[in-house]
Amino acid sequence: MIARIIAAAVLCASTSVSSLYAQEASFSTGLASQIKPGLIDCGPGSRLSAVGEIRSNENTMRTVPAATNFESAPKASDLFNECGGTRLLSISQLDLQSVPVLDAGGVEEFVMYLFADNYFELYINGQLLAVDPVPFTPLNSSVVRFKADRPLTIAVMAVDWEENLGLGSENDGDKAFQPGNGGFVAHLQDLAKNTVTITNRRWRAQTFYTSPLQNRDCLVASRQIRRSTPCDDRGVDNADGFSAAYWDLPLDWMMPSFDDRSWPSASSYSNKAVGVESKKAFTNFRDVFDTEGADADFIWTSNLILDNLVILRKTVE
Template structure:
């Protein structure tokens, strides 16, 4: 009898112990899953970068100089500014409107889609669906589908241009875009504008994706993810707030730069697999949307000639970026189409 009682108690204790362990495991797992993303602190640079390329293209007086530079941060790292790109080696996107030696269509009616190359983005050559993307970038883009580089912008800076690309894959597929707001003052995100050489330029990206039947499958909107990897100019570094995956520069003054020597920039290393389908972008903020007026496209034929696709009634693509259209200069965008 005594033995029976001990066995019963042992069994009960074992159940209680197992239940407690399971509950603790579940709580720990829940805490882990719900824990905020670890904040990645930036590397800071000060002043102007050293020019390494005098200009990726030469479009004469019609364009701003698309120079590239390098600058070393206080932690000893070297950064390419405004960004490390594949412009010199990658396939250029087909022109819709390109004043720098390319085609200048008056409308989509002038586009022969059969002349636009179709790039296989299925990964195994078995993709059955053909998609078309219409793109207006401010300033430079690189488009990946399922981690495959489809095309890059043929005009890194200005004049403003618009493009069309086609690719073959199946649902679901991932869209990843590297966006660069180019700069004239290398390392500080500034350009000559409105009577000052200390003007911080702005960015923006708008795109409309359609299937082979012309049906909209994706538009740029707040359902995209966006993360900044280069923010400048920064006068007071305390204005930059890092909270988990959020890199918030909204408190940074955009108009107070008066000296190249003392202004700063914040840099983050880009993950090598950021464009892959299995990359975890769950900690990235949602993309911010901006109006046509805010970006300033009403006087640009590269946009207004194609409002039928960018501002389609019932399928109006919005300009997207990270939260700071002006100070965030290198922005990665992602969207999964199901």
Template sequence: MAGTAVLLGMIGVAQPIADAQQPDTTSVQPSFTQGEAQSGITMLYQWKGNNPRTANVGTITSPDGREWMVPAKTHFQTAMKAPDLYNEANGVEPTGIADVDLESIPVIDAGGDELFAAYVFGDNYFEIYVNGELLAIDPVPMTPFNSSVIRFRAQRPLTIAIMGVDWEERLGLGFEKFKGASFHQGDAGLVAVVKDAAGETIAVTDASWKAQTFYTAPLKTKDCLVLKGSLRDSSRCSTDDVDDGTTHFAAHWPIPKNWAAVDFDDSGWPNAAIFTNEFVGVDNKPAYTNFTDLFDDPKADGKFIWSSSLVHDNLVLMRKTIGDRHNE
């Protein structure tokens, strides 16, 4: 059932990387589409509570004949849902980390004997891999804003790969509805903290992560997008809401089939951009603010990361490799 954590007993099994969307490519040239997706519309999830939203996916075809799923091709209908840290939709609303029964969270086998816990808050949706294995996916694609905790056993070094999706309601355009505006440009961001069995933080999201965008919208004009080497920079594009955005453009790039693998070469990807809590706007989201001692620990402060633009970049892949105990 959508929005409900799937518990595969106390030991879950990580899933191998699934089929690729497109072959690997080093080309910086995107495929552009214009207008709203009209085909293959499927509802994945609907939230009818405060700030009701419906998370749909659809397909759109670019002039070069490629079909793109927007906002992203996900494993939402097939993969294990990440257990809740905080999720209003499931009635899981602890006031802080002390109220969370960590031992009740199932442990996923990712091919190792060391125990870890990953805490993730994503705006809006994430899928997390460790050493090439899909561990779990966000149980809520859009709203309500939620956070998750994923316990797993793995072998160091750890290659953590996360797909982040900023969901949209105008499929293929990157717009959402907001306070009466039908063409509002929403924003994104993701923060994660990984701890070992002793409770020591071994990784946080920061500027040392790699982050690359694969779907960027809305673009009022194509030429606002700066392409240079592996850089796909949309930060100069307009962020203004509009009365009618149906003629705006979107840029799409194929996702490498092995992007989450340990041996994938991400050296050409840009480093992640970091954003402040204030810029992301999490001060009214208890899925985050109830756990600031976790995410904002002064000794290991997890930063909100994304690619060049929180507003325009809607499908972002992020990676980080964590060494052994002596070389973290």
């Protein structure tokens, strides 16, 4: 019995200590091979949410921009979805009773309003509740209604999608390889419409896929700091030799027991920085995203442009 207790203590100590140290980044170079031409096709004017694979330097096959649950998970209900979904003009048009109540293992009811550039997967207390119904464009917004018990562990996989697979960029503007920006905003309310939490700098944010890197030496990695802000994010026409950096997702990143205390705090960004001031999926619902006294920030890591697969976490007591 004593031996078991000592062994358990050593394991716990080892887990706690190891979470403080950064996993070494692995890298790939060049474009990935397409394995899916698009998770959905919204027709002209939209961008195909293609998925690719590429082998990194330590001989691991990487899925870009992310391995998701899009094809198997429940989709969040629409606020505004130009890809064959509902297009509300304002939050006053929302019939909340028509939104299904999802079960996160509890009795208290909550409503969460979400907008991602481009894609999210929402976990509550370790359980996957819903995913974004539109992985890439046109940009959309969603609502999720669920029951859970406090404390609430909110964990979100957020993905800035890409057209140039493995090189984190789009065919946008006058450049063939133009890095795009991400962004995630949410407002969580209880059944009485009281604010429970909003996205802000009190959340934690960590990147697990950063691209494109014109020069790998620009990347700063120390313990759980993964900083790509010194890296060049200008668009180019020739990305020969450009790289991507990867870190393995912890298997339990969505669980309440996961220790995120060594992760950086989220960085907040203005509506203008994310580019939503003319997007109806956002502006039609300023009442919930820019609520007076509860104005939710767009959040991400410290690099809105080059960090493409980001985990966001918040615990609400």
